Structure formats: C-alpha cells, structure tokens
Amino acid sequence: MAKNLRGKLMIFALGGLDEIGKNMYVVQYEDDLIVIDSGLMFPEEGMLGIDIVIPDVTYLVENQQKIRGIFLTHGHEDHIGALSYVLRKVRAPIYATRLTMGLVEHKLREAHLLNDTKRIVVDSHSVVKLGVFRVSFFATNHSIPDSVGVCVDTPEGTVVHTGDFKFDMTPVNGQMADMHKMAEIGKKGVICLLSDSTNAERPGFIGSERSVGEGLDEVFRKAKQRIIVATFASNIHRIQQVVDACFAHGRKLAVVGRSMINVVNIASELGYLQIPSDMIIDPDEINRLPAHRVAVMSTGSQGEAMSALTRMANASHRKVEILPGDTVVIAATPIPGNERMIGRTIDQLFRIGAHVVYSKTAHVHVSGHGAQEDLKLMLNLLKPKYFIPIHGEYRMLLAHAQLAESVGVKPENIFVCDNGDTVEVSGGKARYGAKIHTGKVLIDGLGVGDVGNIVLRDRKLLSQDGILVVVVTLSKKHGHILSGPDIISRGFVYVRESEQLLDEANRVVNLTMERCMKEKISEWASLKTSIRDSLSKFLYERTRRRPMILPIIMEV
C-alpha cells in the first residue's frame, strides 16, 4: 500500500481533562510531536497518604524519538510540577518564557536534572521551528506574569492552546494580553483551539487583579498594628500589590513560608517584582520595629496544615507571633475541598484577637481564570473551526462547549474529550481517533507509582476501623498451638476500655482453631480464612465495625 500522501494531525491530553491539575497536552503530526505543559495534581480524597499525582507518560516514552520539545505556558505547579519526574523518563528540550524558566530551573536544580536538560527561553515574539511545526506565542493575562498562549502551525493548519488566561484590561504590570496578535492569528485561520475551562460556569467577565489592590489599600489604611497577608506564593501580581501597599503606607515587609520566599527571590532577580531595596526585612526584625511599620507576606491561604499562616494561627510559628489587634488578610478563595481547613484557620486567628479580612467579607481576591465573557472573547478573536475545551472537570468542559456553541462554533465541531481521547485532523476534517494510554501516577514520598489501588484500598480500610493482628504459633511436628492466639489491635478500640471485648475475641479465635484442628484443616490459607471470617462476624455483631483482620500463623 502506498504511503498516505497526506499526513495526520493528532491532538490529545495526557492530563488536564476532567480534572483540575496535571496538565499535559500533545500535538503530533506523524513523526513530530510537541508537548504543552507538564503539571502535577494534588491528591483527591481517597488517595490516602499520597503527596502528588502526575500523568502517566508511557506514550511519550514509547515515542521518545518523535518528541521535539516541551513547551510551558506559565510557571504554576499544575503546569510545570511534573517536569522533574517526566524528565527522568523522557529527554526533551524545554521551551519557556523567562520567569517560567526561572521557576523550572529551581526545580530541576533540586532534582539534579539541570545540566542534562536543554533549555530555551522564549518570549511572546519568538518563533520556534521544530520538524514540521512552527511554534509561536502570544502574551496572556493570568495570576502569574509571563504567561503565554501557544500557537502551533502544522501542515493541517494552526492549533492554538490558550494556556490559563483571563482578559485583564488594567493589568498590574501594565502588560496587556496580546489581543492584536490573537486577532491576527484568528484572521489567518485556526483549525483547532484548546482553551481554559476553569471558570466556564461563571457568568460575566472575571475582572481585573488591580481591583484587589484597592481592597488591600483600604485594609492598609485602616490597620493600626501589623498586617499579615496570606496569598498564593505564585501570584506575583498580588505580591506586587502588597509591596505597593507597603510602600504607600510606609511599612517594611517580611516574607515567610518556603515557597513564598523562593518565588519572591526568583521573581525579584528576574525583574518581575519591583521591591524597594530597603523594604524587605528579616522575620527576626519584626519585633524591633513599631507594629504599624511592619507587614508580613505569608503562605497558607488555603489553611494547609504545615503552612506559615496556619502555624501563626496556632501560635507555633518560630518567628512570627500574631497579637491582638493585628490585621490578617487572606487574599484568596478556598479551592474546593479546603473550605473547612481555612475556616478553622480564620476562627483561630479571630480567637487570638486579630482582625481577619477574608473573601467572604471583603474584596481581596479575583481569579486568574477568565469567566464566560472572557472565554467568549477568546473564541471570537480566534474563530476556530474545531474546539476542544481543556483544563477543567467534566461539567466545566461541557459549560465551555456550550459557550463555544453560543458564539457560533458548530456543535459537531466541538470535541469534549477525556485524557487519552485523540482528535485527528486530516484533509481539514477532524474526528475522534484511537484512544491513547494515560493514567494517574501516584507519588508517595520517594515512591513513584508503587502505591496503587490495592494499597489505597487497604489504607482506606485501615483508616475506617483499624486493624487486628492475630498471631498463633503452631508446633510443626504435632500441629498444636504452642503460643497464642495473641490479638493486637491498632485504630480499633481503646484497649483498656474494651478488655472484655478482646478477651471474647480471643475465645472466638481459640474455638475456631479447635474446630479447624478437629476437622483436620491444616492448610494455612484455610486456617487463616476461618479465623478471619469468624472474628470478623463476631466483631461486626458486637460493634458494627469491620476492622482489617490479619491472621499470622508461625510454625516452629
């Protein structure tokens, strides 16, 4: 059979669809492929003990020779956080804007991967030619500077990936989204658009980050003692606005929290944060200055257990103590799932006697992701033939699909995909192609992928009702019990208050053993099953609980 005269363009996600996190998208044309983003996700409930989740990149490993580069849209963890794991599996040059690259280099240095990784800094004017592709960029607004959309010219037409974006008409750093370039790209024609769906359920425009500056300014004007502002470490515009408020109101600024210090250092060095040289003080100096001359910028806006703000709230931070009359600003909204943790932190701060300013009671946060009108504007500027909503849980992708339809994209040209679903474009026509293997790789400590469903199921079981270990030693010669049964429990009941229950449990095991021996059941497996079943039944009847039961039989 003759080789296809016309090649095939494939677009798919290895992560980022039906989830918020682990973004990783692939654009492939025959023997050339580029990867867009390489992010991590924080574990969902049920992923007990898991630290982070990354995409399964088996496809990339199997297509190593086709990978031309990994392009990063911006420096957030859900877009760059898997990089040091991915680069242990595949080799590829990294393309990123300056700030993004600064944050990436810090990561790669910690992972001892810096020297082995080719890194190319781009800006919104760069053009990169790789295989059949011509890759260019356009500046966007997001909650971190130097965010870009990626424009990939392919033999089948132009594919655009927006990255995370909103339209901020009065951006804090004065850098407008590059609407002229988007318009130009749209005019030339876009075969397929991939666009951020995070806020597709929210009506209106999302609004300017600058409005938060006004909220902060009001807080600074009123505060009589110290001000502590907690926000996302990566929100450099927000940090800049805190710095500006400090300058306007004559306060020095201390920075606490490892990730906050790290981002402030990198962003300052690279010129993305303008901080007067004498403004920053060491946390140790806080107490030497009058309270109304100090502000603190901190991590912990999500109530994370080990974060700086949570420690301060619990009076266990080594350097910063919050005093009655201090003002604490939580300049963030809770990420779904964190409401109760942040609620407890706020309560704790109020208990200390702090004035707490938070999103329910003041305007101290706007999202970095565009709402419905932002998304429609992007769609209208780029006028794509085909559309794939990305970066969102399923209902968000669907809501974005409806928006696309409302601005004139044909319903049959909208592909609401799962990770691994491929959209193939050939001869100007798109359709679903073969499914590609993807998945979640769980990381627990140093272990990558060694915790799977069985381990998680066991952790779940253990977390609900604990464990009972039943140990019996048998005589190898005579088969009779030499020692035990001993029952040890953890996470089941207070042993002291439940002695009687455990005594009876012991008797149940003893009776079971006797019965088994009478019936000449001597295989360990059957013996263990009998012990597990009888004990489980007894305990459920008595307590309505189902602890894990682990029978151990030793022969000597």
Next chain:
Amino acid sequence: MAKNLRGKLMIFALGGLDEIGKNMYVVQYEDDLIVIDSGLMFPEEGMLGIDIVIPDVTYLVENQQKIRGIFLTHGHEDHIGALSYVLRKVRAPIYATRLTMGLVEHKLREAHLLNDTKRIVVDSHSVVKLGVFRVSFFATNHSIPDSVGVCVDTPEGTVVHTGDFKFDMTPVNGQMADMHKMAEIGKKGVICLLSDSTNAERPGFIGSERSVGEGLDEVFRKAKQRIIVATFASNIHRIQQVVDACFAHGRKLAVVGRSMINVVNIASELGYLQIPSDMIIDPDEINRLPAHRVAVMSTGSQGEAMSALTRMANASHRKVEILPGDTVVIAATPIPGNERMIGRTIDQLFRIGAHVVYSKTAHVHVSGHGAQEDLKLMLNLLKPKYFIPIHGEYRMLLAHAQLAESVGVKPENIFVCDNGDTVEVSGGKARYGAKIHTGKVLIDGLGVGDVGNIVLRDRKLLSQDGILVVVVTLSKKHGHILSGPDIISRGFVYVRESEQLLDEANRVVNLTMERCMKEKISEWASLKTSIRDSLSKFLYERTRRRPMILPIIMEV
C-alpha cells in the same frame, strides 16, 4: 452563711458553639433546668471511621434531679439527632411541636425508647410551667415546618432561644413567622437572647423559599423526559414545591432514598405535606409510564457515597436508571467540605447525558438560615439586654456579635461563648461564671465513646503509610530465634513490586535482633523498640514514608 436571697440564672451550651451541629443549650435557675435541643454533628476530617458526634452530657447526668424537660425547636438532625443517645443517660420529658415529635418518635421507636419517654406535644400557643420556669413558643420560618423559638420566663427575666430561623415573607405553607408575638415579647423585655448565627457573614435578607418554586417550575416546563430532583430529605417545603410542580405539569412522583421516604411518610400522615392521593407511584412503576409523565424525588444532594442520587449517577441504583435527556435538579448547595463529592456526581450525571440543573447555574436553592438583615430584624424585635450568638463556628458568632452591636446592643453585654462557658445572670446583671465540662462523644458503629484520640491518631497513621507487622518467635529456654522475622505489610507498598525492599527490611530486623542478643537485651519492650527504630529509620531513608511498625515477639 445565709442562703442567697436571690438565685442565679445560668445559660450555657453543651454543644453548638464554634461548630455547626450537636446543638444543646441549657437554661438553669438553681434547682431547675431545661435543655433546648439535643442534636448530633457529622464527623470532621480527621475523625476517621466515626459515624456521628454527640455532646458529652456528663453535666446532665450529674444534675439528673434538676432536669425539668428537653425542648426541641425543630426536627433537624443537628437538633434532635442525639436524643436516643442522651435518653439512655438521662431521663426527661420531651416537649416538641407535632411534626418534630413525629420525627422524634420514629427515632425513639427504632431505639426502643418510645415507651419509656414522656412526650408532650406543644404548639406556638402552648405555655408550659416547670419549676420556676414558664416556657412559651413562637413560630419561625425555617427549612422544615413547625419550627419554633423558645421563650423562657425565669425569676431573672425572659430568656429567648430563636432556634434556626429566617424571615420568609411569602412562606410556602402560608405560616408566617410570629412577628407580633416576638414584638410583644420584646416589648415586655428580654434579659438574654440566643440567636442562630449560621449566615451571619452573609449580607442582605436570605429570601423566600417560594422563589425556589419558580425555579423548579421553569425546569418542569422545559423538561421533555423524566425529572429527578435531589434535595435534603428534611426540607418539607421544598418537597411540597416539587409535589406542586408535579401537579401543575401532570407528572407522577416516585420517592427514593430511605430518609426521604421516611420524612415524606411522617409529614404526610401528620398533614404537613399535601400530596394528591394518586400522585405517588412506586419506583418500580417508573418505567411503565411515559418519561414526560414521571418525576423522582431523591436523597443525595450532597453527593453522599451511598445515597440514591449517587447510585443513580453511577448506574448502580436498583430501581431508577437515568437516561440521556433526563433532567436532574440538585436543589441544594454543597455544605462546606462536600464540594468535590457533589461535583463528581454532577460530572457523572452529565456523562450519562442528563441535563443537570444545579445551584451554580440556576436558582434551585435558598438557605433556611437568616442572613444579616434577618438577624438584625430578630434583634430589633426582641431588644435583648444581653446577647449570646449561638449555632455557628467562631467567625460566624463574631459576625453575629457585630450585627448585635450595630443595632444597639452594648458590646459589654454580648457574650461570645464556647461550649461549657456559662453566662450567669443575677440581680439583672450578667457575667461569665464557672466553666462546665462538655466535649465530643464519638460514635463508631455501636461504640459510644470507645474511640478517642489514641485510636484516631492510629487510624490517621495507618491511613497515611499503612502498617508493617514484624513477627519473631523466640525460644523461651535459649532465647534464640525459632521462626521469623516475618514481615507482613498492609497499605504500605505493592508487595510484588517491592520484594527487594522488604527483603532488605527483613535483613535490617535480623541484624537488629542479633545486635540485641549480643548486647543481652532480652526485655521485650527494649527489643521491640530497637526493631521499630531501626526499621523505621531504614524505611524512611529508602521511601520517605513512616508506616506504623508493629513488632510482635512470641516465645515458645
């Protein structure tokens, strides 16, 4: 010393402050006390395996002879759910309105407590004289009918407890809150007000339940196939509005979910739900009727794992299958902490092809708790001298305190309390009194209070990194190893993929045992500690995890 001529009024909470749930308040004057509400709380994160939480009623047990009665403000679980546990510890007659009593009786019957409990049905016109107290009631609006506030005349003046309330100017059942009576009580003078703080952070009036009816009507008008409405089982007004919509649009109604069926039965029997006699169908009949002639009312509005709606979404409900084109209404907002679960349910329903209508995209829910203007109206009607915000987490109590201040209650007359803090009133003056013992009693299965901090800590540990059990059998005579060490792990790593690691772990234990024997360490406690320490160190270095390690030494 002569006895005080003047007695002392004490007001305190055994539950309900700095938390949403397990409401239980006490009004005591010398040798007479009454209890208001007796609720449960659902477990917080970290309370692994716990089913429910109830107040510690030690104080009531110790003051059994003073208890004159338990008054219930309304029939929600956070106000009546602990009753069957409390009545096993203390005896007291129950005073409640008709619907509330109907729900309580169902509970007591299940707990075999019905016959031993004196029950007195009251209405908003009743007056109950108990000891020094004269107790009366006023009707309020809430998300369940027959809700009342409680007015307690004491020798020190009138104490008012609002129960849960809002002001609904167009209530679904036509029963207005008894503002005239509130005004009258206020005019006579209120020494102390206890008022619901749930929505004290929300500006404005909360709005009428009737507005949800309009939202539902629109959904019913548009739907072409079956309609499934999920809401709180206890929201009888909401249920009535679903019934009304079914009537208006000619649909039969099937009720699914144990708690929903239970509430519908009780409320219908008592006349609190008006359902046309031929409207209700058995879930088995759903498929026999045309899709546009059927609606289903269901539990599961919070995405609870075992609820009817979640089962339907996962296509595992025995009787109801959701088909593409069906409409699902989730007539509730997520309770903080449930956002992700309900999000997943919505996604799953969309995947099936259902039209999903939920609070982010339509008006299908209003809260039953008044917002700031409702709360101010209550304060202004009752004009209390002293004020105790109740029913809320700390920041909500504080927000409510500020509202009270804003309508003229003196700041020094506002008591923001914790559970167990007492406010004492004597000679018309209030101050903090001695603290009373309270606490959380955790219920796990049939166990009441047998799971405490140690057990929870173990469950937490087990849930994070699992457990390794190390078993060694020693010779009693010679002290040498007869069998083992055997290492069994659960919830730690996939055993198959980590054989090498476990082999090495085995070697670590062996070396430790040898060292101990050489050093003549033969006490089990020291031996176990050595094994635990060396193995823990080894595993942390290799995996950065800290599983629980349980050494078991058997001697034969």
